[in-house]
Amino acid sequence: MIELRAVTHAYGDRAVLRDLSLSIRERRVAILGGNGSGKSTLARMLNGLIVPSSGVVTVDGLDTRTDGRAVRQRVGFVFQNPDVQIVYPTVEEDVGFGLKARKVAKDEIARRVTTVLDRYNLTRYRHQPAHQMSGGEKQLLAIAGVLVLEPAHVVFDEPTTLLDLRNRRTVIQVIRELPQKAVVVTHDLDMVMDFDRALVLEEGRIVIDDVPAVAVPAYVARLG
Amino acid sequence: MLSTRDLVLSALFAALVAGLGMAPPIPLGFLPVPITAQSLGVMLAGALLGAKRGGLALLLFVLLVAAGLPLLAGGRGGVGVLMGPSGGFVLAFPVGAFVTGLLAERFATGANPIRLFAVCAIGGILAVYAGGIPWLSVVAGMPLEKAALAVMAFIPGDFIKAGIAAFAAAAVRRAGVLPTAHA
Amino acid sequence: MLGLYLHRDSAVHRLGAGVKMGGLLAATLVVLALPGALGALAAGLLGLGLLVAAKLPVGRVLRELRAPVVMLTLLFGCQALLAGTGWAETLAAVTRFAALILLATLMTLTTKVADMVDLFERLFSALRPLGVNPAKMALMLALTIRFIPLLAEQVREVRMAQQARGVERNIAALFVPLLVKILRLADDLTAALDARGYDPTDDGRHT
Numbered sequence: 164m165i166e167l168r169a170v171t172h173a174y175g176d177r178a179v180l181r182d183l184s185l186s187i188r189e190r191r192v193a194i195l196g197g198n199g200s201g202k203s204t205l206a207r208m209l210n211g212l213i214v215p216s217s218g219v220v221t222v223d224g225l226d227t228r229t230d231g232r233a234v235r236q237r238v239g240f241v242f243q244n245p246d247v248q249i250v251y252p253t254v255e256e257d258v259g260f261g262l263k264a265r266k267v268a269k270d271e272i273a274r275r276v277t278t279v280l281d282r283y284n285l286t287r288y289r290h291q292p293a294h295q296m297s298g299g300e301k302q303l304l305a306i307a308g309v310l311v312l313e314p315a316h317v318v319f320d321e322p323t324t325l326l327d328l329r330n331r332r333t334v335i336q337v338i339r340e341l342p343q344k345a346v347v348v349t350h351d352l353d354m355v356m357d358f359d360r361a362l363v364l365e366e367g368r369i370v371i372d373d374v375p376a377v378a379v380p381a382y383v384a385r386l387g
Numbered sequence: 388m389l390s391t392r393d394l395v396l397s398a399l400f401a402a403l404v405a406g407l408g409m410a411p412p413i414p415l416g417f418l419p420v421p422i423t424a425q426s427l428g429v430m431l432a433g434a435l436l437g438a439k440r441g442g443l444a445l446l447l448f449v450l451l452v453a454a455g456l457p458l459l460a461g462g463r464g465g466v467g468v469l470m471g472p473s474g475g476f477v478l479a480f481p482v483g484a485f486v487t488g489l490l491a492e493r494f495a496t497g498a499n500p501i502r503l504f505a506v507c508a509i510g511g512i513l514a515v516y517a518g519g520i521p522w523l524s525v526v527a528g529m530p531l532e533k534a535a536l537a538v539m540a541f542i543p544g545d546f547i548k549a550g551i552a553a554f555a556a557a558a559v560r561r562a563g564v565l566p567t568a569h570a
Numbered sequence: 571m572l573g574l575y576l577h578r579d580s581a582v583h584r585l586g587a588g589v590k591m592g593g594l595l596a597a598t599l600v601v602l603a604l605p606g607a608l609g610a611l612a613a614g615l616l617g618l619g620l621l622v623a624a625k626l627p628v629g630r631v632l633r634e635l636r637a638p639v640v641m642l643t644l645l646f647g648c649q650a651l652l653a654g655t656g657w658a659e660t661l662a663a664v665t666r667f668a669a670l671i672l673l674a675t676l677m678t679l680t681t682k683v684a685d686m687v688d689l690f691e692r693l694f695s696a697l698r699p700l701g702v703n704p705a706k707m708a709l710m711l712a713l714t715i716r717f718i719p720l721l722a723e724q725v726r727e728v729r730m731a732q733q734a735r736g737v738e739r740n741i742a743a744l745f746v747p748l749l750v751k752i753l754r755l756a757d758d759l760t761a762a763l764d765a766r767g768y769d770p771t772d773d774g775r776h777t
Contacts, residue, residue, distance in 0.1 A: 465678030
């Protein structure tokens with residue numbers, strides 16, 4: 164469970180999240196909202212990449228402020244732009260990076276990399292340079308690099324925004340089949356319809372919190 | 388100690404210097420030699436990242452050239468190029484970036500293009516030539532002053548680069564996106 | 571990340587990067603210690619022997635050598651014309667360096683970039699007492715290799731913009747968006763490394 168208690172966050176004078184309290188227990192939770200609504204900041208708080216100016220964020224009881232490393236072990240994060248999260252030149256090395264940072268033994272790394280590449284149909288790229296892959300394949304690689312760490316939760320920050328229609332469909336399918344709990348920040352309303360819960364953020368506050376069948380039409384109505 | 392951001396910045400600027408070498412040289416009508424942008428990267432890394440991170444960026448670049456990646460202008464690379472007549476200039480790139488950064492941290496912390504120009508000229512030209520000319524003199528078996536004379540044709544282009552680097556660095560600093568150099 | 575490596579099935583290719591690097595260093599020191607003409611002869615013969623042993627195409631190797639040889643010849647020509655004296659010594663010195671450059675070029679053509687990078691990482695480990703962190707150096711080299719294609723693409727875009735607008739325009743202004751982009755990329759990349767559990771205080775030792 165991820166829990167926020169009285170969370171406020173500001174960059175200088177500009178408040179981006181205002182007094183947010185929230186528990187996330189559902190399997191699939193969507194965070195919707197316009198640009199600058201604070202949803203990216205909220206997403207980054209869920210794995211401790213950003214710690215709140217005031218208030219507390221906990222993941223399975225771990226405080227992101229004091230247990231940052233343990234939190235990041237539990238919560239994987241997939242960014243909007245796959246180009247920034249692929250850090251090693253070849254596919255195999257990149258998927259193994261997070262495990263290497265955790266000092267997992269070499270043969271164990273090889274085994275887990277093989278499994279995850281196989282699952283996402285990336286085996287044929289194993290020794291290829293990552294930069295030659297298409298945008299969709301790069302996003303799959305980024306997801307593979309996170310899932311190989313076997314986190315309990317995965318946060319996605321606009322995972323389909325930069326993809327074409329076919330790759331978008333693939334990524335949506337991957338998220339749907341994920342065994343982990345997932346929080347997805349997105350503008351992609353179709354994708355969230357079968358989720359368990361949708362939150363709508365506006366100027367740093369939650370204005371709608373309901374099942375998607377109710378929340379999405381209400382959000383669209385708010386946009387006018 | 389180097390933070391994660393420090394490593395990332397050094398690596399990205401090393402990649403930038405490589406990228407600058409892959410672009411075709413910029414022809415300037417009034418100069419006999421077209422200017423290659425690579426030493427522009429030396430000055431920018433020093434001026435924007437400071438001594439430590441800037442010097443490290445160019446060290447990474449030189450290591451990858453030595454490893455055999457064709458990163459120098461014209462697609463050249465390898466230890467052979469570093470041992471060749473112009474190798475001293477490339478080997479002095481890290482020193483040039485370091486000196487540019489060191490001077491920038493002391494004398495050009497603001498967005499004043501004149502100060503930045505002076506800093507880029509001293510670090511990116513003087514320090515780099517101070518490495519390049521003696522090397523050339525040894526490899527080509529020619530006296531120091533003759534070696535210096537032989538590379539004079541490149542000086543005007545390098546001053547133009549220092550100007551470009553100074554104005555670009557000043558504009559980036561005004562834009563306020565620069566990570567503070569915590570040494 | 572193929573670099574300049576030219577694959578052949580030869581004993582020279584199979585030699586370790588460390589052996590080749592050490593050999594090159596030793597050969598350079600020996601050749602430079604010998605008198606000019608003798609050094610040139612020794613390095614030249616060694617280079618030709620290795621060239622044959624490595625089964626490399628001679629034309630390709632000479633192409634790699636063209637730039638430094640042309641430059642050395644030009645410099646030598648100017649020297650001979652202007653200085654007038656000691657041309658025999660200068661010729662010997664230039665030939666000697668051309669032969670050393672041949673040796674170094676052979677190393678580059680027969681050694682994979684990845685093997686060279688591994689060698690550097692081993693050298694960094696040896697420099698640990700001096701405060702060098704081998705794990706960080708290795709990560710930075712990997713990041714650099716990873717981002718070269720991306721930044722080469724961005725530089726190409728700037729060059730196209732320059733051509734579209736005419737170069738007489740302010741070139742500095744065109745570099746600014748590129749630099750701002752790189753600094754923002756650095757922010758995102760730092761977050762991505764943090765998110766995947768990278769710990770900068772880790773000194774790379776196995777626990």
